[in-house]
Amino acid sequence: MPKLEGTDTGRRISLREDFVIMALAVILVVITSVSLMLGKFPIEPHEAICMLLGQVFPIDQFWTNQQQTLFFNVRLPRILLALMVGCCLAAAGAAFQGTFQNPLVSPDILGASQGAALGAAIAILLGASAFATSLFAFCFAIATVFLVLLISSRAKGNRILVVVLAGVMVSSLFQAGVSFTKLIADPTDQLPAITYWLMGSLTSAKMSDVTLVAAPMIIGCVVLFAMRWRINILTMGDDEAATMGVNAKRMRVVVLLAATLVTASSVAVSGMVGWVGLVIPHLCRMLVGCDYRKLLPASMLMGASFLLLVDDIARLVATSEIPIGILTAFVGAPFFLYLITRERKI
């Protein structure tokens, strides 16, 4: 094969993007390590490291049992969940933006968030446990998306428009349902619980939450990651995709299902954490471009880092915790506005 001109520059430019992804991975590792050592309960960095290593290697315990319990039952699950939810929401957001050929779409475009909210609110009304509430939220989120896809498959007109419209309509219907549950909820305990859930929080993260959502999150993310290049072709529109040998309809369904799986899992355990899925993919586009082969891994890494960072702020900065859903908007939106109004792009 003759050596082609332009190949070397091509490699160089794609090296730059790989470098950015690597840098994001390093940042993720650093933030995770630091987060493991941060907390209101005193656990020294070397204690944290030894506790983790102690799970694999035989290390004599020199820390207290209380420290161990807190580390593994409170701090670690919370950090894991922040990483997983951040990664999933960003990946789902990027995937939805690609399949709907619209950069303003967020992961709850198909009603997953409102469905989960209604499920959680009903569970709280029924006096269910935290675990059951998450399970309810997850099932409702999935059911809502199926409802939206079912309605849109029966409607006439532009496929993409119809799907988005159906999502918006079903969302507003379920939002009314949530408002109704608030109306009839007991104002002393149920109403605050629903309100708090809706704000989005990782405060009550437990290992059981992690195990509940780990499987669907991993499956969804693996599928999205594997299809990352084909999402590029979807952004060209269905007809063009078809003439290039890609069955756009079938592929869109696969991508939507995978993205819905991770979104529903996220919302089920963290409540409504807005913003991440919409804006992290945008930030990543500024860094690595629109090619999903680079964009998807970059979004996953940055989403995980971002949500963990914000959750660290949520649990450390104020004496009483600020819900993460509020913080993501407080931290993220101004930063994003700064970025898009800057003269020079990154």
Place this chain on the structure above:
Amino acid sequence: MSIDIEHVSFSYGKHQVLRDVNASIPDGVLVNVLGPNGVGKSTLFRCILCLNSDYEGVIRVNGKDLRDLSVRERAREISYIPQTHAPVYNYKVRDVVLMSTGADVGIFGTPGREQVERAEQALERIGIGHLADRMYTHISGGEQQLVLIARALAQNAKTIVMDEPTSALDYGNTVRVLSCVKQLAREGLSIVQSTHQPDQAFLFADKTLVVYDGTVEAYGDPKDVITAELVGRIYGVEVEVNSLYGDKVRVCVPTSEIREE
């Protein structure tokens, strides 16, 4: 390779768009499709590409009925070059071309070295290898159209359909794109392209297919087909067809503008 269209009719609901269309496009021939807006040119193309598959009659591309093939297999037979359009997301030229190699990549795969090399060879073949690392929206409309042609080439199909490739281009880019397409036909590809300029066919096409009122009005050598009478009939404009350079080329001139003087 070839396209054979036999007794093809197509309706959108009750509205019949195509009726009994017959044409045969042999190997290595460049055909211009002519006809006013709304006569069914695009619908015919959609049927050929099997984007509309519920037509009556038979269309064989390279001897195969595309309705019997999977979407992936169809892409190996025929490729489509759309009009340039602004994509929602901005990709590098190389990555735009790379998209057409999807038929050879597994559903969970990404293109490898072989596909990248094919994309770069397609760009070189069109003579725009230097654009590979530019962003698609940062190059000119003419260059974008050439990139879409390269994309179709990278697909390795032997038959190509182009929908008004030059309608949005300036004069220089129009000539460059058309001569590039002509060259590809000389290299053995069968190409069908629609156009709004009747006299483009004299320079750039082997045959002219005139679609009018949902069916084939005329089909053959441009010199036989494009007459003052036919242009007047289908477009409602009186023209005079004149020859230049010892009848190597002909031009259409609207006579109404000249008589007024």
